[in-house]
Amino acid sequence: MSPRDSVAGAAMGVLSGTWAVIGGVTLTSGSGTTSAALGVVLLTAAAAMLVPALAGLPKLVAAAVMGMSAARFAITGVYELTASAEWRTTAGVAGLVLAVVAYYAALAFELEDAHGHALLPVARLGRARTAVRGGLRDQTKGLAREAGVREQL
Incomplete structure (x- = not known):
């Protein structure tokens, strides 16, 4: 997850709240007591966690953690x-299963960040895969239209 990843930011906001x-x-x-x-x-939190989980589907391991968090909250x-x-x-x-999947995801993403390439599979699809495996042109495609880059919204 990059620092600009709005999906991860939304999920972390729901989780922390x-x-x-x-x-x-x-x-x-x-x-x-209950x-x-x-x-x-x-x-309500389970329903809210489904939003970033579904939006994050191109990153399957990350989406699985968010989806499993939603399931755990619901249960x-x-x-x-x-x-x-x-x-x-x-x-x-469900909490134990979530802990194992979350640990795997954290380890995989941290190893990838530390080594500059994936050491454990994280199952990226589409644009998420292209952003990691593609060249500079692939990574910057559409950058000019992103928020904060253009002069006016």
Whole structure:
């Protein structure tokens, strides 16, 4: 992900806001309790995470992390609404799977950044693949029309 990656920025915004709410609810609630309000927030966050996940599809590994985050939020939201032990277990399993996929993605992208080329597959498609594998002309194609480059919007 580049510093200008709006998809990653949107996902990080949703994640940070959601985790702030989770932290606040955890601090103010009793141990082992569930919260219908938190359930609604988590379901809303799951829907919001689908936007960057779908927009990020040319970068399949990154989109998978965002999509799995959406699924984990949704599952945990259902648990918060139902207090069902089965949903709690499912949320835990989903969290472990998400952790493994997120760790792989972080490792793959950091190794790529450090070495200047991909060492682990990250499954880029279309323009995302061209931007990494193509030449300078491919990387700068359309640059003149990007926000911040032109004189007026």
